[in-house]
Amino acid sequence: MNSMQQPTPAQQDLSLDPFWMPFTANRQFKARPRLLASAEGMFYTDVEGRQVMDGTSGLWCCNAGHGRREIAEAVSKQISSMDFAPTFQMGHPLPFQLAERLTELSPAGLNRVFFTNSGSESVDTALKIALAYQRAIGQGTRTRLIGRELGYHGVGFGGISVGGMVNNRKAFGALLPGVDHLPHTLDLERNAFTQGLPQFGIERAEALEALVTLHGAENIAAVIVEPMSGSAGVILPPQGYLKRLREITAKHGILLIFDEVITGYGRVGAPFAAQRWEVTPDIITTAKGLTNGAIPMGAVFVSEAIHDAFMQGPAGAIEFFHGYTYSGHPVAAAAALATLDIYARDGLLTRAAELESYWAELLHSLKGLPNVIDIRNTGLVGAIHLASRDGAPGARGYEVFDGCFWQGAMIRCTGDILAMSPPLIAEKQDLDQLIDIVSKVIKQTA
Incomplete structure (x- = not known):
């Protein structure tokens, strides 16, 4: 998709200029915004009605998932x-x-x-x-x-x-x-x-x-x-x-x-x-x-x-x-x-220990994908370290992060490191889905 895509109808009446966003490339984001409208359980829904799996517990914080009544x-x-x-x-x-x-x-x-x-x-x-x-x-x-x-x-x-x-x-x-x-x-x-x-x-x-x-x-x-x-x-x-x-x-x-x-x-x-x-x-x-x-x-x-x-x-x-x-x-x-x-x-305070082995196997199954130089994990946290492009550190990581969002998964990138910390309510099939999306996008951006 074109990174300079025009706003969709759901965004037409929303002015993006006044909000100076934190820890964000503001001009890049506002050219093609990723806007979330609601959340429930493991998923966000964006302003266009697309479901996006939360692979980061919001910002490392929604450990019990979303919409807890x-x-x-x-x-x-x-x-x-x-x-x-x-x-x-x-x-x-x-x-x-x-x-x-x-x-x-x-x-x-x-x-x-x-x-x-x-x-x-x-x-x-x-x-x-x-x-x-x-x-x-x-x-x-x-x-x-x-x-x-x-x-x-x-x-x-x-x-x-x-x-x-x-x-x-x-x-x-x-x-x-x-x-x-x-x-x-x-x-x-x-x-x-x-x-x-x-x-x-x-x-x-x-x-x-x-x-x-x-x-x-x-x-x-x-x-x-x-x-x-x-x-x-x-x-x-x-x-x-x-x-x-x-x-x-x-x-x-x-x-x-x-x-x-x-x-x-x-x-x-x-x-x-x-x-x-x-x-x-x-x-x-x-x-x-x-x-x-x-x-x-x-x-x-x-x-x-x-x-x-x-x-x-x-x-x-x-x-x-x-x-x-x-x-x-x-x-x-x-x-x-x-x-x-x-x-x-x-039992969420210890659930990450129960899921740790399964999560580790999923993550490390990505070893051998293009540009993957390290994979790290503990508890229900994981990172995929990508090789940087010559003269463009961080570009590959951002491209995977952005691609994952549009294919239905929210992850984080720190330079060329992809970080994931799904909610502690995640089931094995949720983790499967998350890693499937990440794997696909890493291959597509090779």
Whole structure:
């Protein structure tokens, strides 16, 4: 189809110009828009009435699929009874109930919850907690933060500073000072076409010891990593890598933060990646799947010891000068509580582990297709890494992404990496259909 195709009749009365779209090639999109009108279960319906399978859980967030009536009813009931209530020096029951429910799912010891509105806010909150905690315990020289190459931690200035995706950083200049980055763990030469966690690369964790030697442990507050780097193209931790980071940080009094905005709430086969891979950090950031994408909300989990370090001084003094107008918003909390009920009733927080082997077989059946140089998977997440065209990095990936949409499947592309994270309600025949479409389009774009 012509990429400069004119708008269809359903789009004729829709002005596309005023909306400056996020993380989008606006001119390219508006020349041939992909517009969604409704969603139910595993499928979107576009403005022309075409069904499009959701191969990405919206944006890594609709883990329970679309159109969940329980969530809609909970939101409607709450907004009818109380639309908003402040949580600055005031309160209402729902965030307290939600925090208690969440600590029943979280790794042991992470039993205090601070609410935000997004993954970006969760990350900035976690970084501020880490810095303030070190000062609260008399370690005020610990101001340096360490992220990782190819890491994505949202779009706040804190998140892009510790993040390691070049295009998210280079246009903005004034990033946080005192930030270093560990090397990424993508190793196509040694780990290509591995099913599950790659065998090679644990030694890359030792770069943290080198940074400790360079700066002194007494100057480092925290290390933040995604257990699995989702936005960079499903980059997995090598076997033993996360445990080694935990050992090094614990030895030197450095806090370890897991950014689980993508991996949280069942994506890799357990409530959190920390549990799936048996490594407990000091802080976990979450959002996305917390409300099944229905209402913006995030949550930061911290250990009781970190929380209690702030609970000093006069009882009437504010302990942590941070928060958001919508922290613990009643309607968002209602959506989250309904979402947790669905996850529990339908066993969705562990379903990815049940589907993992079948999903891996499907994905790796594409090995040998034109231009496929790697396939990666864990839980119900997968990536197909394509060779870049000479002089046109990202062009092949976008062409496959766009072609899949018009043939009935929504996937994501990061440059020439195709990423998929279907809803946790997927049945085997849904996964078959998704991979059939992707396979066909990869062949067509060869």
